[in-house]
Amino acid sequence: MFFPDILINSPLFGIALTIVAYSFSEFLISRFEINGLPPLIPSTLMCMAVLLLHPNITYDQYFNGAVFIHFLLGPATIALALPLIENIKTLKENLSIIVSGIIVATLAGVTSIYVCSKIFGASPDVLLSLIPKSVTTPIAMEISAAIGGIPALTVACVIFTGMLGASINHKVLALFGIKNDIAIGLAIGASSHGLGTSACANKSPLQLAIAGVSIALTGISTSIIAPLLLPILEKIMP
Amino acid sequence: MSPNLLLKGIAIILAIQWVSVTTLNMLGSKFPAPLLGMIVFSILLYTKVISKESVNSICLVLIEKMGMLFLPASVGIILYLQIIKDESIAIFATIIISSLVVLLTTAAFLEFALGRRNKKGGE
Numbered sequence: 312m313f314f315p316d317i318l319i320n321s322p323l324f325g326i327a328l329t330i331v332a333y334s335f336s337e338f339l340i341s342r343f344e345i346n347g348l349p350p351l352i353p354s355t356l357m358c359m360a361v362l363l364l365h366p367n368i369t370y371d372q373y374f375n376g377a378v379f380i381h382f383l384l385g386p387a388t389i390a391l392a393l394p395l396i397e398n399i400k401t402l403k404e405n406l407s408i409i410v411s412g413i414i415v416a417t418l419a420g421v422t423s424i425y426v427c428s429k430i431f432g433a434s435p436d437v438l439l440s441l442i443p444k445s446v447t448t449p450i451a452m453e454i455s456a457a458i459g460g461i462p463a464l465t466v467a468c469v470i471f472t473g474m475l476g477a478s479i480n481h482k483v484l485a486l487f488g489i490k491n492d493i494a495i496g497l498a499i500g501a502s503s504h505g506l507g508t509s510a511c512a513n514k515s516p517l518q519l520a521i522a523g524v525s526i527a528l529t530g531i532s533t534s535i536i537a538p539l540l541l542p543i544l545e546k547i548m549p
Numbered sequence: 550m551s552p553n554l555l556l557k558g559i560a561i562i563l564a565i566q567w568v569s570v571t572t573l574n575m576l577g578s579k580f581p582a583p584l585l586g587m588i589v590f591s592i593l594l595y596t597k598v599i600s601k602e603s604v605n606s607i608c609l610v611l612i613e614k615m616g617m618l619f620l621p622a623s624v625g626i627i628l629y630l631q632i633i634k635d636e637s638i639a640i641f642a643t644i645i646i647s648s649l650v651v652l653l654t655t656a657a658f659l660e661f662a663l664g665r666r667n668k669k670g671g672e
Binding site: 326329330332333335349350351354355358359361362370373374377378380381383384385386387388389390391392393394395396399405406408411412415416419420423424427428431432433434436437441444445448449450452453455457461462463464466467468470471472475476480483484487489491493494495497498502503505527530531534535538 | 628
């Protein structure tokens, strides 16, 4: 067999499948020039296909090895401090406007998610998992776990949000006549995190820098505001 | 991107994470530890306690390949396929509507705030 038990029960399986699937996806994307498609999407489908086609392999067996890669999300989040410090000048010059913009974005985000989920009849688990959907994945997972959501479901929501953002953000903002780079960068970073921000790369360096700052600040403000705002929303709209 | 700097960089980042996790655990706080780590790291970089050179390589690697680090968690979706199927309308409608609300509210607020400040500056 291609997947003998000795392989499946060793961390080698999860680590190798993750890295091979991801680099193969990167290769396919550069080979066929499918620009704009994050490698995470094809590689997720590949890993899922392996697990779904082999009923004898469980997700736990995969995660047994993949946890080593999953662990690095923590250090990667901490590493986001570097781009933040590199953009500190723009941040300082527009500090009060940026911070109030982020608070507006977070309040609008958490409230709109809560109201929409209630209107469309989402279950409490799904509602809580949707709350951090605009935050960059590692922080979103932490927030989701902290407020009682399902972190893996949050990841799915975060990724779908990012894909949607990467494809429509600039078109929507242009449609509404928004031209200021600081406004565009901040709104994109706050609504669709890193995936949406990747679409700013070929537009303007200022948009990219502001979006980077916005991702970090949205993470911080959502993790503070969401747990405080949720009980209030639950009282108003049970 | 020397091997020595990579090792030194990851040592610094792991040490910061260690301190963050321990501190939050002692306080019994639910605040995400990596986020506290990011704040602490920002302060240390800003005050030049840690030089940018010593962490530049590892940060570039971690940020550049961040997509791969999400993979184990996103494969975890297969454990929740049934919930996603059952509540697909609620999930996707919420994501689409809320994303547009956040995008437009924030952009409009920023345009208004920046416009007002520039007007003041011009007077």
